[in-house]
Amino acid sequence: MKMDKILLFTVIVLAIFGLFMIYSSSSIWADYKFHDSFHYVKYQGVFFLLGLFIMIIVSKIPYRFYYQFSNLILFFSFLLLVLVLIPGIGSVRNGSRSWFGIGSFGIQPSEAAKISLIIFTSKYLSFSGDYIKKFWKGIVPVLCIVLIFFGLIMLQPDLGTGMILVISILSILFIAGADLRFFIGGGIFGIIGVIALIVIAPYRMKRITSFMNPWNDALGTGFQMIQSLYAIGPGGLLGNGYLNSVQKHFYLPEPQTDFIFSIIAEEFGVMGAIFIVSLFVLLFYRGVMIANHTNDLFSKYLSFGILFQIIFQAIMNLMVVVGLIPITG
Amino acid sequence: MGCYMFVREIDKRIRILFLVLFIPFVLIILRVIYIQVFQYKKLNSYAKDLWSRDLELEADRGKILDRNGIVLADNLTTTSLVLIPNQIKDKKEVTEELSKILNISFEDMKKHVYKKTSIERVHPEGRRLSYDVAEKIQKLEFEGVYLVKEAKRYYPYHDLLSHTLGYVGIDNQGLSGLELQYDSYLTGKNGAIQYFSDAHGNRLKMSDVYIAPTSGMNINLTVDIHIQQSLEREMDNIVDMFHPDMALALVVNPKTGEILGMSSTPDFDPNEYQKYDSATLSRNYPIWASYEPGSTFKVVTMASAIEEKVVDIFKDRFYDAGKVNVDGSILKCWKAGGHGDQTFLEVLQNSCNPGFVRLGQLLGKEKLFSYIHQFGFGEKTGVDLNGEGQGIVFPLNRVGNVELATSAFGQGPSVTPIQQVMAVSAVVNGGYLYRPYIVKSVSDHTNSVVKEYSKVMRRRVISQQTSAIMRIALEHVVAKGGGKSAYIEGYRVGGKTGTAQKSENGVYLVNNYIMSFMAVVPSNDPEAVLYLAIDNPKNTAMLSSYTTTPIARRILLDIIDALKISKQKGEVDKDLEWNDKVTYEVPNVIGKSIDEAKKELIHFKVVTEGDGNIVFEQSPRGGEKIEDGSIVRLFLK
Numbered sequence: 001m002k003m004d005k006i007l008l009f010t011v012i013v014l015a016i017f018g019l020f021m022i023y024s025s026s027s028i029w030a031d032y033k034f035h036d037s038f039h040y041v042k043y044q045g046v047f048f049l050l051g052l053f054i055m056i057i058v059s060k061i062p063y064r065f066y067y068q069f070s071n072l073i074l075f076f077s078f079l080l081l082v083l084v085l086i087p088g089i090g091s092v093r094n095g096s097r098s099w100f101g102i103g104s105f106g107i108q109p110s111e112a113a114k115i116s117l118i119i120f121t122s123k124y125l126s127f128s129g130d131y132i133k134k135f136w137k138g139i140v141p142v143l144c145i146v147l148i149f150f151g152l153i154m155l156q157p158d159l160g161t162g163m164i165l166v167i168s169i170l171s172i173l174f175i176a177g178a179d180l181r182f183f184i185g186g187g188i189f190g191i192i193g194v195i196a197l198i199v200i201a202p203y204r205m206k207r208i209t210s211f212m213n214p215w216n217d218a219l220g221t222g223f224q225m226i227q228s229l230y231a232i233g234p235g236g237l238l239g240n241g242y243l244n245s246v247q248k249h250f251y252l253p254e255p256q257t258d259f260i261f262s263i264i265a266e267e268f269g270v271m272g273a274i275f276i277v278s279l280f281v282l283l284f285y286r287g288v289m290i291a292n293h294t295n296d297l298f299s300k301y302l303s304f305g306i307l308f309q310i311i312f313q314a315i316m317n318l319m320v321v322v323g324l325i326p327i328t329g
Numbered sequence: 330m331g332c333y334m335f336v337r338e339i340d341k342r343i344r345i346l347f348l349v350l351f352i353p354f355v356l357i358i359l360r361v362i363y364i365q366v367f368q369y370k371k372l373n374s375y376a377k378d379l380w381s382r383d384l385e386l387e388a389d390r391g392k393i394l395d396r397n398g399i400v401l402a403d404n405l406t407t408t409s410l411v412l413i414p415n416q417i418k419d420k421k422e423v424t425e426e427l428s429k430i431l432n433i434s435f436e437d438m439k440k441h442v443y444k445k446t447s448i449e450r451v452h453p454e455g456r457r458l459s460y461d462v463a464e465k466i467q468k469l470e471f472e473g474v475y476l477v478k479e480a481k482r483y484y485p486y487h488d489l490l491s492h493t494l495g496y497v498g499i500d501n502q503g504l505s506g507l508e509l510q511y512d513s514y515l516t517g518k519n520g521a522i523q524y525f526s527d528a529h530g531n532r533l534k535m536s537d538v539y540i541a542p543t544s545g546m547n548i549n550l551t552v553d554i555h556i557q558q559s560l561e562r563e564m565d566n567i568v569d570m571f572h573p574d575m576a577l578a579l580v581v582n583p584k585t586g587e588i589l590g591m592s593s594t595p596d597f598d599p600n601e602y603q604k605y606d607s608a609t610l611s612r613n614y615p616i617w618a619s620y621e622p623g624s625t626f627k628v629v630t631m632a633s634a635i636e637e638k639v640v641d642i643f644k645d646r647f648y649d650a651g652k653v654n655v656d657g658s659i660l661k662c663w664k665a666g667g668h669g670d671q672t673f674l675e676v677l678q679n680s681c682n683p684g685f686v687r688l689g690q691l692l693g694k695e696k697l698f699s700y701i702h703q704f705g706f707g708e709k710t711g712v713d714l715n716g717e718g719q720g721i722v723f724p725l726n727r728v729g730n731v732e733l734a735t736s737a738f739g740q741g742p743s744v745t746p747i748q749q750v751m752a753v754s755a756v757v758n759g760g761y762l763y764r765p766y767i768v769k770s771v772s773d774h775t776n777s778v779v780k781e782y783s784k785v786m787r788r789r790v791i792s793q794q795t796s797a798i799m800r801i802a803l804e805h806v807v808a809k810g811g812g813k814s815a816y817i818e819g820y821r822v823g824g825k826t827g828t829a830q831k832s833e834n835g836v837y838l839v840n841n842y843i844m845s846f847m848a849v850v851p852s853n854d855p856e857a858v859l860y861l862a863i864d865n866p867k868n869t870a871m872l873s874s875y876t877t878t879p880i881a882r883r884i885l886l887d888i889i890d891a892l893k894i895s896k897q898k899g900e901v902d903k904d905l906e907w908n909d910k911v912t913y914e915v916p917n918v919i920g921k922s923i924d925e926a927k928k929e930l931i932h933f934k935v936v937t938e939g940d941g942n943i944v945f946e947q948s949p950r951g952g953e954k955i956e957d958g959s960i961v962r963l964f965l966k
Contacts, residue, residue, distance in 0.1 A: 028527070175342040177335070230379060232364045233372025246380055246535070249527030265361055273361040277354045288347045292340045300336075304343055308350075315353045322360040324353075 007286040014279050015048050025248050025263040026256035040256050067298050070123040077116040080109035081152040098156040110153050110161045121169050122301035125176040132176050168309040172301050211326040227252045228321050231262040239269030261321045284311045380525045388517025389480050390501050391545030395554040402494055404480040408463040410455030415530030416473030423471050430465045487598045489561050492613035496599035514771050517545035544774035551587035551769045556580050559887035560592040563880050568594055571866030577614040578861045579746050583754030585784040586763030591615040615746045619718040623829025624680045625847045626739030630688050632756045632799050633700035636791040639691040642673035653683040655734045677802050678810025682738045689737025694728045703790045704752035705762055706744050712765040720744040750860045753847050756799045757855045760791040804852040808901035814878035818954050819896040823852030841865050846877035850885050851897045857888045917951025918944050933961040941965035
């Protein structure tokens with residue numbers, strides 16, 4: 001089997017740079033919480049190695065396997081999504097009941113749901129042929145299943161993951177040739193929905209405006225945004241240099257997760273930001289190449305869907321931390 | 330190949346989505362550049378505010394100095410202990426060590442060390458530490474334990490000029506007097522040691538920023554400390570001798586309005602102002618007190634009469650029978666039986682009330698009261714101090730013949746000491762009424778002048794000629810009249826006594842007077858006007874001549890010293906009294922033969938030195954006045 005070396009290289013560079021940045025951004029918190037400044041980076045290292053191992057194993061599995069068992073996979077992840085909602089089985093982290101905790105490790109079934117839905121949709125569309133042109137026969141069945149999953153994820157609740165899931169599936173529908181009118185209609189419907197939500201509860205408008213000027217509510221909704229800006233801004237174009245972030249000193253909550261890009265921009269300036277963004281663009285580009293080069297519809301949809309999902313998630317995160325979109329939908 | 334076309338369509342859409350997703354990536358990079366370049370300044374300063382903690386460094390308060398640059402309000406620098414509890418690693422050890430050094434209990438120290446605050450000043454045990462204690466703490470080199478400089482106001486001369494200087498509160502903020510009035514100038518800009526800390530208050534290893542404090546500005550006064558000390562000393566003497574209700578003294582340069590000294594009793598020590606009651610603290614009598622002036626006011630009446638040419642004081646005569654009847658009111662002269670026939674110059678010398686009633690009548694109420702107003706009575710002088718009184722002058726429509734008569738000799742109007750001094754200054758300085766002031770300039774800590782004040786002439790009241798006549802008249806009062814005890818040999822001193830009756834609720838009190846003396850030195854070219862008043866002196870004759878003038882004389886001698894006033898020629902000779910030593914002017918005998926010299930030195934005991942017949946040097950020199958029978962040494966060759 002052919003392996004895309006550039007893709008692999010990109011992923012490994014991202015992962016290793018990630019390890020360095022997790023160390024830099026988390027060491028202060030780690031030392032404070034666990035008296036071990038390497039706490040988080042150790043875990044990440046283990047996951048990195050585990051990931052490499054799993055990657056090798058998974059690469060040995062012919063993708064036809066997923067095609068064959070897509071329904072089973074989907075059912076399985078559906079089951080997990082239901083189970084995680086049951087107190088005692090699923091555990092709550094950051095206000096959402098979205099984890100299966102096993103020791104200090106944790107598994108998010110919504111991650112599995114994203115993949116299994118992409119597999120399912122890819123398979124469905126690959127044999128549906130011209131159905132895709134027809135709204136009721138082609139699109140509605142997929143949308144129904146997606147909405148069920150979205151609904152389950154919203155019960156946790158986890159809007160971010162739910163949205164990524166929906167949009168990833170929509171992207172597959174788009175490339176599969178769904179009528180543009182469907183997306184235009186959907187877009188209009190979405191705008192009307194947003195306006196309706198704002199009319200019902202005007203505080204949502206505040207949320208939206210607060211990301212534009214976070215100082216309006218500096219200790220409330222604007223707090224994280226401000227802390228992120230205090231990292232990126234003072235770093236300047238050249239950055240403070242590796243390990244020299246100030247904001248990681250308890251100012252920025254969870255600097256090693258949601259706001260790691262802020263720390264990268266603080267320590268490496270705009271070069272750090274360009275580096276990360278370029279890697280993601282390259283990753284996506286390689287994914288697009290793969291999708292373009294295969295004539296098998298299932299693998300086309302699958303490879304594109306998976307990469308789109310990764311890239312879209314990255315874009316969402318980056319746009320949030322630089323203040324281009326509000327922190328929570 | 331419909332399938333192929335279909336696949337191509339998919340690939341096209343994939344590429345479209347790739348391009349669509351490329352846009353947010355570009356936006357993200359542009360946004361980062363925008364934040365790091367265009368918002369850099371704002372975010373950096375906001376973030377620094379967030380990260381930095383200030384250890385405030387107190388700025389020195391500006392000093393208040395006399396006209397010679399002598400510091401009247403100073404600062405004492407002390408060291409204080411400041412803790413940043415979050416930075417202290419081993420709290421128990423720090424508590425133990427500090428409690429030992431400061432000699433306080435472990436529990437008391439613990440309260441400070443374990444306090445949940447960003448910066449803790451150890452008060453009061455850790456304030457104003459001695460050098461030894463500070464050094465011991467320094468040596469421990471504990472993290473989170475700091476020694477900072479603090480300044481405390483200190484008045485080295487204690488009660489000197491206390492009412493005018495005022496005092497400051499615990500945080501060195503001006504609470505009264507010049508300290509309050511010029512607080513914005515005196516207050517410096519605090520500096521800080523700015524260090525960066527994490528969100529938990531721990532110090533970060535980033536370089537500290539030292540922001541130097543800027544000292545406040547200095548206030549330079551017109552006051553001369555030597556004159557002021559003289560006033561303070563005599564105030565103390567007055568208290569010891571007469572136990573008065575109140576006493577005050579005020580010295581002004583009549584040519585400019587500069588206040589050279591002002592004092593009153595009771596006064597206070599601004600270093601510990603808390604120990605005094607509010608009346609003592611707040612009443613700056615020389616500018617606040619308001620009372621009937623008595624005879625010192627006759628200076629105003631006489632100057633007005635001369636200016637209006639209603640009298641020639643040297644030629645016009647007045648017969649004083651001891652009393653005068655005005656509209657049925659009998660106004661008595663202080664001397665029973667009266668002073669008899671006298672010139673108006675003698676009327677002033679004798680402070681003869683009926684004579685002044687005549688002057689008032691000659692002027693008429695419109696003119697006299699017009700001058701009273703022009704000399705500045707009934708309105709504030711505009712002195713640059715808080716709490717000035719205004720006094721009361723009868724409105725013209727309420728002035729009858731009796732009020733005219735009594736006002737002419739100083740009963741009726743209520744005036745402040747500073748009004749009187751400025752009016753007399755105008756009388757003797759050529760006729761110019763100045764606004765009095767005490768702040769000469771404001772200068773910054775590098776001693777460059779930021780603001781300068783100079784004399785302000787309010788108006789011209791009388792002519793040069795009138796002023797010249799008044800100077801002679803006032804000198805006569807001291808040489809021959811009621812001011813004799815203030816006479817200083819060789820110096821020309823003018824003056825006027827006053828004994829004012831105090832009234833309460835419109836009724837004059839019995840045996841309760843304000844005795845005062847107004848002096849001018851030297852009277853031919855006045856450099857200082859002194860006003861001294863003693864309210865209700867005990868154990869003394871009820872005449873100001875005996876009470877105030879000897880004290881005024883001592884002050885005048887100090888003024889002469891302080892202002893380096895040289896001896897003046899052509900003074901009015903003093904009339905002798907039984908206990909006065911007779912003095913004679915030493916003639917110049919240099920170059921004369923010994924026999925000639927001895928003839929001329931008939932009043933003195935001559936001692937010769939050297940062999941010869943001709944005097945080539947003598948001591949004292951010609952022109953000096955010495956007592957009858959004193960030794961004059963002649964050097965012969």
